[in-house]
Amino acid sequence: MIGSTTSASGDAKTARLDPGVGSRRGIAVTAEQDASETRLRPVAVLRDQPVLLYVQIRNQLVDAFMAGDFQPGQRIPSEPELARSFRVGRPTVRQAVGLLRQEGWVVTQRGLGTYFVGKAQEISLLGFDGLTQALRARGVVVQDRVLTSGVVDSPELDVLVVDSPGQWWIVRRVRNLLRNDRLEPLCVEMDCFPLEVCPDAQRIFERTNSATAVLQETYGFQIAMCDVATRAITVPEEWRDLLALHEGAAVLSMERINRAPDGLVLHVGSFMIRTDLVPLVERIPNPAVRR
Numbered sequence: 001m002i003g004s005t006t007s008a009s010g011d012a013k014t015a016r017l018d019p020g021v022g023s024r025r026g027i028a029v030t031a032e033q034d035a036s037e038t039r040l041r042p043v044a045v046l047r048d049q050p051v052l053l054y055v056q057i058r059n060q061l062v063d064a065f066m067a068g069d070f071q072p073g074q075r076i077p078s079e080p081e082l083a084r085s086f087r088v089g090r091p092t093v094r095q096a097v098g099l100l101r102q103e104g105w106v107v108t109q110r111g112l113g114t115y116f117v118g119k120a121q122e123i124s125l126l127g128f129d130g131l132t133q134a135l136r137a138r139g140v141v142v143q144d145r146v147l148t149s150g151v152v153d154s155p156e157l158d159v160l161v162v163d164s165p166g167q168w169w170i171v172r173r174v175r176n177l178l179r180n181d182r183l184e185p186l187c188v189e190m191d192c193f194p195l196e197v198c199p200d201a202q203r204i205f206e207r208t209n210s211a212t213a214v215l216q217e218t219y220g221f222q223i224a225m226c227d228v229a230t231r232a233i234t235v236p237e238e239w240r241d242l243l244a245l246h247e248g249a250a251v252l253s254m255e256r257i258n259r260a261p262d263g264l265v266l267h268v269g270s271f272m273i274r275t276d277l278v279p280l281v282e283r284i285p286n287p288a289v290r291r
Contacts, residue, residue, distance in 0.1 A: 045086055054095035055232050055250050057086055072118035141178035148172045155192040155268040159229040160255045164265040166196045174242050185243045187273035215266050224261040230254045250275050
């Protein structure tokens with residue numbers, strides 16, 4: 001899972017993270033670490049909100065994970081317990097837990113329950129341009145289709161705020177995986193380059209199709225820190241067909257502002273990634289992560 005989480009209302013909490021965040025694997029789960037040791041404090045889900053009920057429940061559980069209310073290997077409340085706590089039906093809870101499982105927050109042991117596996121998961125999407133590098137390193141072919149590009153006054157972000165004036169070159173593309181001889185959409189991605197810092201960004205990106213090439217290889221800039229915001233949201237209608245998702249499906253939305261050691265903004269990016277493919281991404285070692 002990725003750097004920061006959302007509140008029950010869907011508003012994202014943000015965090016500044018070092019891209020070299022490591023990983024913790026091999027969390028042991030035991031029936032002795034029971035959810036009864038932790039008191040979950042659910043906030044009533046809001047039925048008149050555009051955020052789906054199961055996404056609201058997922059967001060509240062992630063808030064609890066990030067706050068340290070659960071320890072790695074500890075069982076979370078059962079489906080009936082969560083249904084009573086949130087006053088929803090079990091199918092809604094099952095969707096929420098399924099989403100957490102897809103994102104890598106929890107694992108389910110048949111006959112024992114569902115367990116929190118830890119918040120320091122290996123993070124592929126936090127490594128700058130690590131998504132493409134990691135997938136290709138495993139032999140997964142990535143094919144991109146540019147949707148729009150051009151010069152704008154400011155990147156379009158929903159949560160984070162860019163504090164760098166001036167014009168930006170922006171490219172938005174849909175990224176597809178070639179799996180079993182067919183293309184499968186993974187995410188819609190937006191890359192934004194400040195022209196004051198990278199005046200040749202368009203020419204270099206169109207030649208290399210890589211944000212890393214624009215910044216690190218050509219200009220020598222190194223990403224030292226990033227502002228990150230992530231949240232689970234309902235797929236926007238404009239991206240639903242591109243991602244081959246049905247109405248009401250959840251996607252993982254991530255925004256990041258990449259900075260130089262002195263805080264200079266070098267690049268802004270955003271992902272809208274299919275949650276059913278997050279486990280594929282998260283399982284792949286990220287070359288950009290320092291061990």
